[in-house]
Amino acid sequence: MRCALISAVLYVCCALAQSGSVSSYISTESPIAKAGVLANIGSSGSKSSGAMSGIVIASPSSTNPDYLYTWTRDSSLVFKALIDQFTTGEDTSLRGLIDEFISAEAILQQVSNPSGTVSTGGLGEPKFNIDETAFTGAWGRPQRDGPALRATAMITYANWLIANDNTTFVTDTLWPIIELDLNYVAGNWNQTTFDLWEEVDSSSFFTTAVQHRSLRDGIALANAIGQTSVVSNFETQAANLLCFLQSYWNPSGNFITANTGGGRSGKDANTVLTSIHTFDPAAGCDTITFQPCSDKALANLKVYVDSFRSIYTINSGIASNAAVATGRYPEDTYQGGNPWYLATFAVAEQLYDSLIVWDQVGELNVTSTSLAFFQQFLSSVTTGTYASTTSTFSTLTSAIRTFADGFVLENAKYTPSDGGLAEQYSRNNGTPVSAVDLTWSYASALTVFAAEGGKTFASWGAAGLQVPSTCSTGGSGSSGSGNTVSVTFNVDATTVWGENIYLTGSVSELQDWSTSTALLLSSADYPTWSITVDLPASTQVQYKYIRIFNGQVTWESDPNNEITTPASGSFIENDTWR
Ligand code: NOJ
Numbered sequence: 001m002r003c004a005l006i007s008a009v010l011y012v013c014c015a016l017a018q019s020g021s022v023s024s025y026i027s028t029e030s031p032i033a034k035a036g037v038l039a040n041i042g043s044s045g046s047k048s049s050g051a052m053s054g055i056v057i058a059s060p061s062s063t064n065p066d067y068l069y070t071w072t073r074d075s076s077l078v079f080k081a082l083i084d085q086f087t088t089g090e091d092t093s094l095r096g097l098i099d100e101f102i103s104a105e106a107i108l109q110q111v112s113n114p115s116g117t118v119s120t121g122g123l124g125e126p127k128f129n130i131d132e133t134a135f136t137g138a139w140g141r142p143q144r145d146g147p148a149l150r151a152t153a154m155i156t157y158a159n160w161l162i163a164n165d166n167t168t169f170v171t172d173t174l175w176p177i178i179e180l181d182l183n184y185v186a187g188n189w190n191q192t193t194f195d196l197w198e199e200v201d202s203s204s205f206f207t208t209a210v211q212h213r214s215l216r217d218g219i220a221l222a223n224a225i226g227q228t229s230v231v232s233n234f235e236t237q238a239a240n241l242l243c244f245l246q247s248y249w250n251p252s253g254n255f256i257t258a259n260t261g262g263g264r265s266g267k268d269a270n271t272v273l274t275s276i277h278t279f280d281p282a283a284g285c286d287t288i289t290f291q292p293c294s295d296k297a298l299a300n301l302k303v304y305v306d307s308f309r310s311i312y313t314i315n316s317g318i319a320s321n322a323a324v325a326t327g328r329y330p331e332d333t334y335q336g337g338n339p340w341y342l343a344t345f346a347v348a349e350q351l352y353d354s355l356i357v358w359d360q361v362g363e364l365n366v367t368s369t370s371l372a373f374f375q376q377f378l379s380s381v382t383t384g385t386y387a388s389t390t391s392t393f394s395t396l397t398s399a400i401r402t403f404a405d406g407f408v409l410e411n412a413k414y415t416p417s418d419g420g421l422a423e424q425y426s427r428n429n430g431t432p433v434s435a436v437d438l439t440w441s442y443a444s445a446l447t448v449f450a451a452e453g454g455k456t457f458a459s460w461g462a463a464g465l466q467v468p469s470t471c472s473t474g475g476s477g478s479s480g481s482g483n484t485v486s487v488t489f490n491v492d493a494t495t496v497w498g499e500n501i502y503l504t505g506s507v508s509e510l511q512d513w514s515t516s517t518a519l520l521l522s523s524a525d526y527p528t529w530s531i532t533v534d535l536p537a538s539t540q541v542q543y544k545y546i547r548i549f550n551g552q553v554t555w556e557s558d559p560n561n562e563i564t565t566p567a568s569g570s571f572i573e574n575d576t577w578r
């Protein structure tokens, strides 16, 4: 009895001590992170000398690595965090800086660069010099997440302006900038892209998801300001994106495969970042948009986190259900392939976002997909819905809060005493590695701290969406003049874990026989793999399925398969791999 009492008291002590240290880390680190972001924005930021007004440098590091450039992705994610602080009234002093960001990005949109001009693909250029000229060296380009992230950041500001009686500025100044980015998204989302880590040229979950979100954001804004001519195209392409988004789910591995190419495990912080940057607190635990508390996003989180348990020395000895340091992806070798602050914070943020929603909806749902995630915290839990009044709900949510805090504390443990956040910390001993004062690391601290405090931001319309019954892979830029018909290809193919089936063929809609951009089929009905594409009507089309495993392509045997598409309507082709 006495022992039980003492251990109960001890338990309470330790639980308090732990959450205490999260709050003490947040109170010291939060102003440092905010100052760290502001120091890296020109022209007056203390660490960004040479950067034009409103230009965000990735880091002041100018050698090994040289990050003294401005990336559209980093800048847009950073400004989204600042715009959220401004529009929620947390920091009303930021308006001038936000306006400078908008002016700077409007200039960059017009700078001709190796990806093209503003009207021929230049919006997909990943980075620019900080004096607003083009970077002309070799790089992984294009990266098609940038325009989407920039549009979402600006739309968040636009919505605030409309609510605060400044619609004119939105219509005259912001909309033309936003519209360029959204037309780029709508027209090019179906083209391959380098992923957010600038390495894999294929389709990428993060890119697809933020593109989808940006069009939904854009549809609402366009309707609000009467720019309705774009709406039907954006709606068509958003539906196509949502359809395509589903194909990244790997049902046998129980995780989201980050890229359609790349020949890696596919476990990647790409997917966790997607869940926090497409969080919509009004959408509950919606699975089709992979909301933070959706069964798929939680299952994925476990697989992603677990992939770092045994590969980093600093994670050794940590219990298999406790927080660890995480990186971009387990196979990473860039700058040592270490844990990243922004990746480890993202795990915590996804969990805090989940806790916010469970509290708000007053229940938590355990499905067969998310069971393994929840069993980490209560091994006896079974599938079902647990109301907030049940002990299962309290046990799980309090353990998950401790788990989330643990990821913040991992980063806290490896934050140097001056609070500076680099890009990475050593997998062997936790000392900071790679670019110092990474702007994105600081922004990731601001957003996770907000989520820890239960703060949420505006919805983007994820609630109540439905996956259309047929998916078209045609962006608005590629539509030809003739009629198209919707063709579903089903193929029975047995695969090994990690192997995927793709389709390629003789028309541009089937990627002109390319293997690197071949279309990924969904394995939702495994062993039947399936995809629906829009093809030209009344046309003879040749095609083959290919299988890709660890980057190795295997073709079906000869001859080519052939169909003639109908004049109208839709068509289903059932094949067996040969
Ligand atoms: C530079 C990119 O910034 C980084 O993401 C990548 O990992 C390395 N190049 C290696 O390709």
Ligand code: NOJ
Residues within 6 Å of the ligand: 058, 067, 071, 073, 074, 196, 197, 198, 440
């Ligand atoms: C490398 C990262 O992989 C990429 O995502 C980022 O945009 C650049 N560094 C700049 O921070």
